[in-house]
Amino acid sequence: MIFICTLILVTILSLLLTSSIKKNYYLYYSLATGIAIITSFYEILRITSNAKLEGVILTLEKTSIRGLISVSFFILVMYAGALNQKWTITKKLRSIRAELAIIGAIMLLPHGIVYFIRFIILKLPRIINEGSLPVLYLSYIAVGLIGFIIMIPLFITSFKKIRRKMQGKQWKRLQRWAYLFYFLTYFHILLILLNEKEIDWVRLISYTIVFINYMALKLLKNKEINIAKSFKLSKMNN
Numbered sequence: 001m002i003f004i005c006t007l008i009l010v011t012i013l014s015l016l017l018t019s020s021i022k023k024n025y026y027l028y029y030s031l032a033t034g035i036a037i038i039t040s041f042y043e044i045l046r047i048t049s050n051a052k053l054e055g056v057i058l059t060l061e062k063t064s065i066r067g068l069i070s071v072s073f074f075i076l077v078m079y080a081g082a083l084n085q086k087w088t089i090t091k092k093l094r095s096i097r098a099e100l101a102i103i104g105a106i107m108l109l110p111h112g113i114v115y116f117i118r119f120i121i122l123k124l125p126r127i128i129n130e131g132s133l134p135v136l137y138l139s140y141i142a143v144g145l146i147g148f149i150i151m152i153p154l155f156i157t158s159f160k161k162i163r164r165k166m167q168g169k170q171w172k173r174l175q176r177w178a179y180l181f182y183f184l185t186y187f188h189i190l191l192i193l194l195n196e197k198e199i200d201w202v203r204l205i206s207y208t209i210v211f212i213n214y215m216a217l218k219l220l221k222n223k224e225i226n227i228a229k230s231f232k233l234s235k236m237n238n
């Protein structure tokens with residue numbers, strides 16, 4: 001339920017604040033960076049000195065470190081490229097697509113870095129000592145890591161200053177890696193949910209609907225574009 005609530009909240013805020021995000025994007029990047037730094041500090045304190053938050057603040061912190069805010073921003077970026085371009089919602093989302101991707105990536109930095117360091121320092125030595133082979137666990141860490149590595153160049157080249165220095169074709173070719181990133185994100189989450197003692201069907205079905213629906217919309221859109229292209233070509237040839 002936290003995922004759905006976060007997605008709804010992030011969607012509402014992004015649609016209400018579209019023009020503000022467009023104009024004052026650095027303010028939003030700073031806000032995302034501030035949240036990322038506070039989240040990282042708390043996680044380090046939690047691991048080293050058993051510090052514990054409570055109540056609503058704990059829920060917000062968990063939502064941040066578990067990557068739920070980031071994934072919600074990425075879902076908006078995905079749907080901006082898949083929904084009907086004539087819709088007002090799509091136009092709004094498309095106008096701040098890069099900004100949403102940057103905010104999502106900034107907020108995912110603590111997730112990737114803290115969880116990976118925790119894996120290397122705490123989990124891996126335990127796995128080696130026990131001589132066990134938790135295949136699903138190791139797979140979701142590996143898939144997450146590959147996704148995280150792919151995200152870095154996508155994140156850097158989303159900044160207008162960097163994008164301007166690249167050729168249009170080169171930038172577009174690089175951005176195609178975003179599809180692999182979306183796939184790995186879903187695969188990472190799926191493996192996490194399958195690794196839990198009891199499968200949380202609500203979470204599994206929610207993520208699956210969001211990602212499969214995106215894939216179907218995107219395939220349909222590509223098919224329409226191809227039909228329009230071949231129609232244009234045949235008209236030119238006649």
Ligand code: HEM
Nearest residue numbers: 066067068070071112115116141144145147148185189192
């Ligand atoms: C170094 C890379 C990564 C590592 C080590 C990692 C590790 C983890 C771990 C350990 C969890 C379980 C957290 C928990 O149950 O409290 C998790 C959950 C999650 N990860 Fe990652 N992750 C990585 C990259 C990514 C990437 C690139 C994404 C893309 C957005 C992502 C999205 C998520 C989401 C959304 C969840 C929460 C799923 C849920 O509980 O509903 N992760 N990750």
